[in-house]
Amino acid sequence: MHKNHKKRRRSVRLQRSVLSAALCALLLTSCAPASRAPQPTTAAPYEEETGADYEQLTENSLKEQQRFADLEESLFQDEISASRLDLHFLLKNPEGRGITKTDALIAPISMEAFLQTRNDQEELRKELSGFQTALLTDDQKLTLRILESLMNTEKKGEGLELYSQPLAPTIGTQAQLPMLLCEYAFYTRQDVEDYLNILEYLDTFYGQILSFEQEKADAGLMMSDTSIDHVMESCKSYLLVPGNNFMIDSFKERLNALPDLTDDAKKELCARNEAALEEHFVPAYKLLIDGLEKLKGTGTNEKGMCGYPDGKAYYQYLVYTATGTSYHSIDELMTATEQEISDNLQITSKLLSEHPELESMLDNYQYRQTEPTAIMEELKEQTLKDFPQLPECSYTLKDVPKALELSLSPAFYLTSPIDDSSQNVIYINRNPIYDNQPLYNTIAHEGYPGHLYQTVWFHTHCDSDLRKILSFSGYTEGWAAYVEALSYRLDNGLDPLLGELLEANSKATLGIHAYLDMAVNYLGWERKDVQKYLSSYFSDPESIADSMFETMVDNPANYLSYFIGSLEIRNMRETAELQLGDSFNTTKFHTFLLDMGNAPFDVIQAYFTTWLMNQKMGN
Incomplete structure (x- = not known):
């Protein structure tokens, strides 16, 4: 039964959107239920401690763990009941979590609301700093680190609410x-x-x-x-x-x-x-x-x-909000992006020079499955090779209403309620302007093994309600972009070499968009600079330069969630493959990321290091 929290309701906005479009024995997997009584820490006492000392340590640990569990529950209750709209999409049965009313129909958008959120975030920052981390459970330590990272990122936007x-x-x-x-x-x-x-x-x-x-x-x-x-x-x-x-x-x-x-x-x-x-x-x-x-x-x-x-400072805030990156600066991100573009273009050049027949295939290729449901079912089967098996769940595929095709993305997934993972909806935009984006790869991004798969996995493997509503688009969109790239090389009816070529081209294209995002919003590139840059990659840059420039201005940092997030995952995979060699197991790597759940990469990286060490030791 949930406690009544008498303190003033906070709104620190831990979850950002209901549209899509979170340690094991040694810090690896599983989430402990935050709302249940926490278990004692498993660390053995020092030999010199007496029985009384150990009892005191255990008692202190239990008290600290309960105090953190109370904070988690308080934050969850405050966040999820901030608006009726958010509550309805995040919980099918609010009464089951002790929630009977909300503060507003829709979360307000005003300076007053933003400033109140900043005050609440500062209060939470102080509260988090008061915990004795060593006394918490492993799962609580992870949640604490995630919250601290989130508050550090939010600090970058202080005073820039307008x-x-x-x-x-x-x-x-x-x-x-x-x-x-x-x-x-x-x-x-x-x-x-x-x-x-x-x-x-x-x-x-x-x-x-x-x-x-x-x-x-x-x-x-x-x-x-x-x-x-x-x-x-x-x-x-x-x-x-x-x-x-x-x-x-x-x-x-x-x-x-x-x-x-x-x-x-x-x-x-x-x-x-x-x-x-x-x-x-x-x-x-x-x-x-x-x-x-x-x-x-x-x-x-x-x-x-x-x-x-102060736009440059605000853009830096947006970048870290959008990516949760482990890179230390935008300059580092731009260098890494340039390298990724170059590496993938080298792959395309090598493939085309060694296999000239691929060029003619680019004009007329087709996946084995072309209908949405058939694609989903094939991808569902394909995931069994390199991903852990997902619990059975249902989904609905819908077309974007024709009247809205020009106003919405190529596709998007609506996150299922955290207490009912059976409700999964994917919208597909059938407008001809998106014909150059293969439906097979789009559904891989939104469905299996993308957003739907990732969301249902975490909802069914983590018991922490708070973790389930934390939102880090670098992780979610990064995962979806990462598996979308992998889908080119699945057993999908394409010539394997063509799939490899399309994958490299897709990564390079997304990288170009991400680089322009930073160049326009951080370096101050204008239309002519964008056109000059695109001339290195496209035969007719004039036809797309204006629309590319305006897209970056309209949606600053949007492309970075996809590109930098997927780059972070590929970096970890490449490190693991290099260090583990033949003992690298793709399914174990994917399971590690899925079990970590929604989190910033500056937190995930530390746990990845531990996971990699455990893999080397054969654990």
Whole structure:
């Protein structure tokens, strides 16, 4: 039974998004349940200690472990009950965790809320420093290190709250929220009521965002007119046609699956939904469009993030937030990225020179499976070779509504609730602009052995509720990008040499995007610099230079989650393969990463060193 925490509710924002789109005997695997009574530490006492000394040590350890368990439970309760929207996606049965109410329908976006979060983070930082680490269990030590790393990263953004970007063309709040509303599951009649309340609150919430954008404009930190146009274009996708649209269709589908509702009740709820869409949802997007139009001309920075007064410092914060990297500086990251691009282009050059027939294959190749479900099932079978077997789970593959294809990513996975890993949804964007991204590899990224596989594994192998809601995009997107690259070389119907060529090309291309992300937002590259750089890799750089530049400006540090995260994993794998030689076991390596779970790489690296030592010793 959960305790009632009487202290003021904190909101340190440990989990960042419900869209996707965490020691063994010697510090390796498994998570101990934070909400259960902790066990004594397993360290043997020194020989010179008396029985009384040992009893005192054990008693002190138990007290410290219980104190940390109480903090974990408090943080979990505070974080997950901050908003009704987050709670619903993270927990199917909140009452089972003792949660009956939330602070808000949607987590607020305002300077007041950001500053309160900073105060709460400082309070947590002090609380974490007060624990005697040696007395905690191994799992608690890991959680403590993760929280400390997170707080150190958040410290980098202190005083830079106005640089936050809630609006962005494809990854902004205005683009993602409607898809969350479409997937808001109806388990009970109360869920329908909550959904309608959120829908009716949307114009108020977007008014909040506009007020924040006005503060940014007043401080000289507004986005450029070009970026405003991109966001406004995204908003226009949600000016729904009354009476027949994806928000109405999805509502009816969920309602029909809800038992014990009379036809009259369904009609009444459908009418309320349509009224909320007409009176609140569409007006909310009109409000954003009109408000942003009025803010045009206030943003004078046409460069990347470093073009703002403290933009370079904020970008550094974004980089470490997005990657959790073990690299010590952005300069180091840029050097490593250049090397990775070069290495993979050398592979492509070597393959094409030794096997010239591959060039003709590039124009016309096909995977054995081309339909989403068939691809998922084949990948599910393929993972048994180099990955631990996942517990049985279900999934649903859906197409992005046509009206939203230009506003959303090529594909995305919606994280399943932590108390029900059977609910897994993957959306696929069928717009022709994404035809150059093979569906096989996209589903590997989102499904098996990517986001779905990774999420279900951790949810079913870790008992710490707090660990399950911690979010580090460098780890999650890095894993997905890493396995996506591996999928080119699976038994998928491609010529093995062609798969190797496509894999190297994919890594190099992602690396180029990541390098430009840092060059535009950290070094201050302009359009002409981007075009000059691309001319080294593409025959027609003029056709893509502007869109590449604008993408980096609109979404600073976004590509780094994918590229730097996957680079960190490949670095560890290469180190393990080099040091272990023939005794390297791919499945054991993947199991280590999966068991570690969502964590920053500066923490994972220390545990990897221990894991590698254990592997050398044959443990």
